Amino acid sequence: xxxxxxxxxxxxxxxxxxxxxxxxxxxxxxxxxxxxxxxxxxxxxxxxxxxxxxxxxxxxxxxxxxxxxxxxxxxxxxxxxxxxxxxxxxxxxxxxxxxxxxxxxxxxxxxxxxxxxxxxxxxxxxxxxxxxxxxxxxxxxxxxxxxxxxxxxxxxxxxxxxxxxxxxxxxxxxxxxxxxxxxxxxxxxxxxxxxxxxxxxxxxxxxxxxxxxxxxxxxxxxxxxxxxxxxxxxxxxxxxxxxxxxxxxxxxxxxxxxxxxxxxxxxxxxxxxxxxxxxxxxxxxxxxxxxxxxxxxxxxxxxxxxxxxxxxxxxxxxxxxx
Numbered sequence: 001x002x003x004x005x006x007x008x009x010x011x012x013x014x015x016x017x018x019x020x021x022x023x024x025x026x027x028x029x030x031x032x033x034x035x036x037x038x039x040x041x042x043x044x045x046x047x048x049x050x051x052x053x054x055x056x057x058x059x060x061x062x063x064x065x066x067x068x069x070x071x072x073x074x075x076x077x078x079x080x081x082x083x084x085x086x087x088x089x090x091x092x093x094x095x096x097x098x099x100x101x102x103x104x105x106x107x108x109x110x111x112x113x114x115x116x117x118x119x120x121x122x123x124x125x126x127x128x129x130x131x132x133x134x135x136x137x138x139x140x141x142x143x144x145x146x147x148x149x150x151x152x153x154x155x156x157x158x159x160x161x162x163x164x165x166x167x168x169x170x171x172x173x174x175x176x177x178x179x180x181x182x183x184x185x186x187x188x189x190x191x192x193x194x195x196x197x198x199x200x201x202x203x204x205x206x207x208x209x210x211x212x213x214x215x216x217x218x219x220x221x222x223x224x225x226x227x228x229x230x231x232x233x234x235x236x237x238x239x240x241x242x243x244x245x246x247x248x249x250x251x252x253x254x255x256x257x258x259x260x261x262x263x264x265x266x267x268x269x270x271x272x273x274x275x276x277x278x279x280x281x282x283x284x285x286x287x288x289x290x291x292x293x294x295x296x297x298x299x300x301x302x303x304x305x306x307x308x309x310x311x312x313x314x315x316x317x318x319x320x321x322x
Contacts, residue, residue, distance in 0.1 A: 024262075026085075026086050026263050026266065027058055027059070027060040027086065027087065028060070029060060029087065030055075030060055030061040030062070030063050030087075031054075031055070031058065031060060031061070031062045031063070031086070031087050031088070031089060032062075032063055032065055032087060032088050032089065033047060033051045033054075033062050033063065033064045033065065033089045033090075033091050034065055034067050034075045034078050034079050034082075034088060034089065034090050034091065035047045035048075035064055035065065035066050035067070035075065035091045035092075036067060036068065036072035036073075036074070036075030036076055036090065036091065036092040036093070036095070036096075037066070037068055037072055037075075037092075037093060037095075037157065037158075037161075037185050037186065038066060038068045038157075038184060038185030038186065038187055038188070039066055039187075040185075040186065040187045040207060041093075041157065041185050041186040041187065041204065041206075041207065042093065042123060042186065042204030042205075042206040042207060042249060042251065042287075042289070043072075043091060043092065043093040043251050044064075044066065044091075045206050045207075045287060046091075046120050046121045046206070046251045046284065046287070046289060047064060047091035047120070047251065048064050049280060049283050049284060050091075050120055050253075050271065050274055050275070050280065051063070051064045051091075053274040053277055053279070053280055054270060054271060054274050057270045057273060057274055058267075058270055062089070064091075068184060068185060069158075069184065070158070070159075071095050071098070071099075071102065071158040071159050071160035071161050071164075072092050072093060072095040072096065072158070072160070072161065073099065073103070073106060073108075073160075075090065075092065076090055076092055076096065076099075076108060076110070076114075076254075077106075077107050077108050079114070079254065079255075079256055080107075080108035080109075080113040080114065080256060080257075081107075081108070081256075082256050083256070084255070084256040084257065084258040084259040084260075085259070085260075085263075086255065086259055086260070086263035086264075086267060088255075088256060089117075089253055089254070089255060089267075090114070090253065090254040090255070091120070091251065091252075091253055092251070092252060092254065093161065093162045093249065093250065093251050093252075094161075094162030094165065094248075094249055094250050094251075094306065095158070095160050095161045095162055096110055096252065096254070096303065097110075097303050097304075097306035097307040097309075097310055098160040098161075098162075098164075098165055098307070098310040098314075099160065099307075100307050100310070100311060100321075101160075101307070101310040101311040101313070101314035101319070101321065102159060102160035102310075102314065102319070102321060102322065103160070103321055103322060104321035104322060110303075110307075111300070111303075111304070112257060113256070113257050114254040114255065114256065114257055115254060115255040115256070115257060115259055115264055115296070116252070116254055116296055116299045116300035116303055117252070117253040117254055117255055117264070117267065117268055117271060117296060117299065118252065118253055118268060118271055118272060118275075118292075118293055118294050118295075118296065118299050119250050119251070119252045119253075119292035119293070119294050119299055119302065120250075120251045120252055120253060120271075120275065120291070120292060121250065121251050121275075121284050121289040121290060121291055121292055122248045122249065122250040122251075122289065122290055122292045123204060123205050123206060123224075123248070123249055123250075123287070123288050123289035123290070124204075124205050124222040124223045124224035124228050124248070124249065124288065125162070125163060125166050125202040125203060125204055125205065125222070125223040125247065125249050126202070126203050126204075126205050126208040126212070126219045126221070126222050126223070126228075126231065126234070127141070127170075127200055127201075127202055127203075127219070127220045127221045127222075127223075127237065128190070128193055128200065128201055128203045128208050128211065128212065128217040128218065128219055128220070129141065129193065129199065129200045129217065129218050129220060130193055130194065130195075130196045130217065130218075131215070131216075131217065131218050132196060133196070133199065135218065135220060137220060137240065138220045138221045138235075138237060138240040138241070138242070139240065139241060140220075141199060141200055141220065142174045142176065142242075144199070145174075145176045145177070145178045145199070146175075146176065146177075149177035150177045150178070150179065151179075152178050152179070152199045153178060153179040153180070153181045153198050153199060154167055154171075154178055154179070154180060154181065154198055154199055154200050154201065154202075155181050155182075155183055155189035155190075155192050155193060155198040155200070155201040156180060156181070156182050156183065156189060156201070156202070157182075157183055157184075157185050157186045157188075157189050158182050158183060158184065158185065159182045159322075161182075162204075162247075162249040162250070163186070163189065163201070163202045163203065163204070163249070164180070164182065165247070165310055165313055166202040166223050166247040166249065167180070167201075167202045168180075168313055168314075168317045168319070169244070169245055169247055169313055170202065170223075170237060170242060170245040170247075171317065172244075172313070172316055172317055173237075173242040173243065173244045173245035174242050174245070178199070181197075181198055186203065186204060186207045187207065189201050189203070190203055190207055190208070190211065190217075193217055194211070194216055194217065200220075202223060202247075203217075204249050205222070205228060205230065205231070205287070205288035205289070206287040206288060206289060209230060209231075209287070209288060212231065219231055219234045220234070220240070221234060221235055221236060221237045221239075221240045222234055222235075222236055222237070223236070223237055223245070223246060223247040223248070223249070224236060224246060224247070224248055225238065225246045227239075228288050229285075229288075230286075230288045231288075250292060252299065252303070253271060255267070264296075268296060271293075272293045275291040275292075275293040276291070276293065
């Protein structure tokens with residue numbers, strides 16, 4: 001056996017021991033949670049709820065920081081390029097799974113450059129319209145769009161966002177010719193509904209609820225397979241007559257690739273524990289969201305399946321990677 005072989009054999013347990021030591025000490029300073037969408041978005045609100053409790057569980061603050069734009073890719077890229085030391089977490093939406101369908105070139109790989117930690121929560125999108133439009137049902141909107149092909153429009157929280165893919169899935173199911181108007185984030189898209197500049201928006205229920213309850217927008221349908229307990233009178237898009245249009249908006253957490261496994265395991269365990277906290281469950285439920293804790297292999301498989309579905313939707317909708 002060569003000197004090099006002896007050195008490698010001796011180095012392996014030392015490296016493993018160092019990793020466990022780092023995990024025992026971690027975290028010794030605040031952790032950043034990079035949220036890939038705007039303040040007030042579903043991703044932001046769910047991420048902040050979890051970050052607050054996670055900080056208490058870890059004994060160090062988990063500081064939420066919004067890095068927005070380009071369908072969440074700016075925030076995702078910041079985390080992909082961050083030091084893999086456990087001090088930078090990505091909070092992103094379903095958009096993360098749409099990147100292979102939307103972008104021919106990215107400065108990161110949505111799978112190879114990340115550790116898939118866990119899903120946080122899932123919730124419906126709500127089809128919201130301006131009350132002044134006079135729409136009483138989703139069928140009314142579809143009829144109006146079909147009467148003026150290519151002339152009406154819909155909003156999204158950005159190209160490749162969960163709200164965009166939900167709307168495209170619905171557009172295909174309904175057979176619509178309608179113009180997509182992407183926005184910087186959910187609040188901006190919702191503002192265009194309030195101002196009457198767009199026909200509708202598949203808005204995350206978290207952001208839609210206050211406006212629906214205040215009578216500023218009309219809720220016509222929810223995107224999930226089942227009705228929402230917070231809007232029990234509102235039908236699902238499938239029940240409204242559009243099979244194959246159901247969609248769940250979800251939020252998840254990732255770490256940079258090569259983050260030491262002991263730290264990954266510690267953070268995963270802490271996050272799953274937080275998602276089981278009764279206070280977190282109650283706060284998410286009030287927003288129309290349900291916790292979605294997953295094992296790491298399960299979460300990665302889930303995101304890959306979602307990515308394949310996004311590719312299918314993009315091809316059917318004629319969306320070419322940019």
